[in-house]
Amino acid sequence: MARSVRSIHSYSDSDPFGNVLRELHYAETPVGRSARLREERNAQQLSNEIDRRLDQERIALERATHDVTLLVLGPRGSGKSTLQKHFQLLYEPKVIDTERPAWKPVVHSNIISNVSFLLDLLQQHGPSMSASGSSSSEEQEGGPLSAILSQQTLTRLRRELRHVVLRHDAWSPWEDRYQLPQWLSVHGQEVFVRHGWQKVLSGSHGGGEGGIDPDDPTSPSFATLPATKLSDLVSENAEKIKAFWKHPVVQRVVHTHARWGRFGAGFFLNDLERISDDNYVPSAEDILKCRCQTIGVEETTVQVPYGPRPYRNLTLYDISGVGGKSSKAWSGHFTEVNSILFLFDLACFDEFEGKPRRNRMAVALDEFLAVCRNHDLRKVNIIVFLTKVDLLQRKVETGVRIQDWISSYGNNRANTVKVAKTYFEDQLRSKFQTSQSERVKAGSRTARERQLYVCTANLLQTADAQRAIKEARDIIFMKLLVHGLWSV
Ligand SMILES: Nc1nc2c(ncn2[C@@H]2O[C@H](COP(=O)(O)OP(=O)(O)OP(=O)(O)O)[C@@H](O)[C@H]2O)c(=O)[nH]1
Numbered sequence: 001m002a003r004s005v006r007s008i009h010s011y012s013d014s015d016p017f018g019n020v021l022r023e024l025h026y027a028e029t030p031v032g033r034s035a036r037l038r039e040e041r042n043a044q045q046l047s048n049e050i051d052r053r054l055d056q057e058r059i060a061l062e063r064a065t066h067d068v069t070l071l072v073l074g075p076r077g078s079g080k081s082t083l084q085k086h087f088q089l090l091y092e093p094k095v096i097d098t099e100r101p102a103w104k105p106v107v108h109s110n111i112i113s114n115v116s117f118l119l120d121l122l123q124q125h126g127p128s129m130s131a132s133g134s135s136s137s138e139e140q141e142g143g144p145l146s147a148i149l150s151q152q153t154l155t156r157l158r159r160e161l162r163h164v165v166l167r168h169d170a171w172s173p174w175e176d177r178y179q180l181p182q183w184l185s186v187h188g189q190e191v192f193v194r195h196g197w198q199k200v201l202s203g204s205h206g207g208g209e210g211g212i213d214p215d216d217p218t219s220p221s222f223a224t225l226p227a228t229k230l231s232d233l234v235s236e237n238a239e240k241i242k243a244f245w246k247h248p249v250v251q252r253v254v255h256t257h258a259r260w261g262r263f264g265a266g267f268f269l270n271d272l273e274r275i276s277d278d279n280y281v282p283s284a285e286d287i288l289k290c291r292c293q294t295i296g297v298e299e300t301t302v303q304v305p306y307g308p309r310p311y312r313n314l315t316l317y318d319i320s321g322v323g324g325k326s327s328k329a330w331s332g333h334f335t336e337v338n339s340i341l342f343l344f345d346l347a348c349f350d351e352f353e354g355k356p357r358r359n360r361m362a363v364a365l366d367e368f369l370a371v372c373r374n375h376d377l378r379k380v381n382i383i384v385f386l387t388k389v390d391l392l393q394r395k396v397e398t399g400v401r402i403q404d405w406i407s408s409y410g411n412n413r414a415n416t417v418k419v420a421k422t423y424f425e426d427q428l429r430s431k432f433q434t435s436q437s438e439r440v441k442a443g444s445r446t447a448r449e450r451q452l453y454v455c456t457a458n459l460l461q462t463a464d465a466q467r468a469i470k471e472a473r474d475i476i477f478m479k480l481l482v483h484g485l486w487s488v
């Protein structure tokens with residue numbers, strides 16, 4: 001007994017404390033010894049638990065301190081949601097994967113909205129034009145559309161597609177009729193989604209066990225997804241829609257009106273066969289192409305690998321539709337953001353919006369200036385993403401002349417993507433400079449520290465978008481390192 005105690009606790013003879021302790025342990029009964037050992041074990045467990053919690057708190061604090069927040073701004077349709085999807089695809093691909101089934105009603109409503117838009121385009125450029133003449137591009141394409149599209153044909157097409165056509169003028173009873181999910185709504189020809197809609201679908205967030213298996217149409221979550229009537233509507237009318245899409249007048253109006261290019265994205269009419277199938281589940285590419293206007297603030301957090309640390313949390317706030325002049329209302333909540341990502345659509349120079357109607361490029365430049373001038377965000381660097389460069393290319397190739405829409409572009413500049421990109425980038429830099437000079441004049445000492453970066457991306461090309469995101473990430477991370485806010 002005494003030997004076994006000695007073997008556990010060996011105390012030096014020269015140590016006065018050792019002598020005391022040895023005597024104490026020699027006097028220990030077996031019951032007392034096991035009680036003491038139990039207490040020691042408990043104390044050790046408690047100590048380990050405290051260490052573990054302290055470690056956790058330290059890591060949480062470190063992450064909180066080093067988290068990155070970005071404000072995603074830009075006019076309607078400039079690509080903010082698409083950019084967010086790319087952040088997820090790049091850093092959290094599992095999330096997008098589990099959300100795939102939820103995008104099905106969005107793809108289907110995009111089809112319906114495209115058919116309605118096309119019918120309206122036929123009305124505008126078809127029979128009614130015979131009295132007023134035709135556009136020059138139509139002449140080049142082999143005569144006016146009115147020559148091959150009679151009012152009779154148009155009426156017939158409308159009648160055939162009457163079940164799938166959206167009305168412009170009012171909130172249609174569409175949502176009820178086709179049982180759209182609560183987070184999805186349709187107004188005019190626009191499709192809207194509400195904030196946090198993905199989370200509405202049980203098990204669709206965060207991946208992992210119990211979530212939707214996107215490739216298994218019999219998975220319980222998949223089967224209970226709403227909007228089944230909308231899917232029925234598309235599959236039941238697929239043949240009619242296909243015939244409509246292949247109709248020569250429709251093809252003519254598509255090829256002669258570059259502004260159709262705005263649907264280059266949500267352009268699912270070429271894929272009807274695949275998309276109208278009962279077992280269809282949207283691919284990541286389909287999700288990127290979806291057009292649906294965001295309502296409210298959309299928040300997305302991804303974990304970005306960084307140096308020897310496992311990752312940093314990076315949160316994007318998409319302030320949809322209120323990125324410009326009305327920014328005063330919310331900007332005070334975002335003074336600590338690390339950077340602004342401003343999306344600027346390069347292809348919208350020949351499009352109009354609002355009442356009174358204004359050129360969308362002019363609106364975008366005004367919004368950009370308003371963001372630069374915003375007092376709450378005055379210290380935040382801006383990274384501009386020039387988007388839709390592919391559409392710009394398509395427009396100039398089909399003969400749309402930028403100088404016809406933007407008078408300051410002038411006749412001396414070539415109508416090419418390269419020249420146009422430089423021109424629009426110069427416009428943005430000059431707005432930024434204007435706001436900086438105003439601040440210097442007003443006595444700001446920090447004005448000169450703020451910077452503007454510009455990168456270009458076709459957000460429908462995953463590789464190109466990811467290259468631009470990594471470029472932006474490096475700029476943001478580098479700034480944090482330079483200012484000593486981060487260590488590797
Ligand atoms: N061709 C092309 N289409 C793009 C590009 N970027 C985005 N799109 C498409 O443009 C449409 C609008 O993009 P969104 O990301 O929804 O635009 P948004 O800025 O979030 O729009 P709001 O939510 O209305 O403010 C979608 O159909 C996208 O697929 C691009 O670089 N090229």
Ligand SMILES: [Mg+2]
Nearest residue numbers: 080081293294
């Ligand atoms: Mg959006």
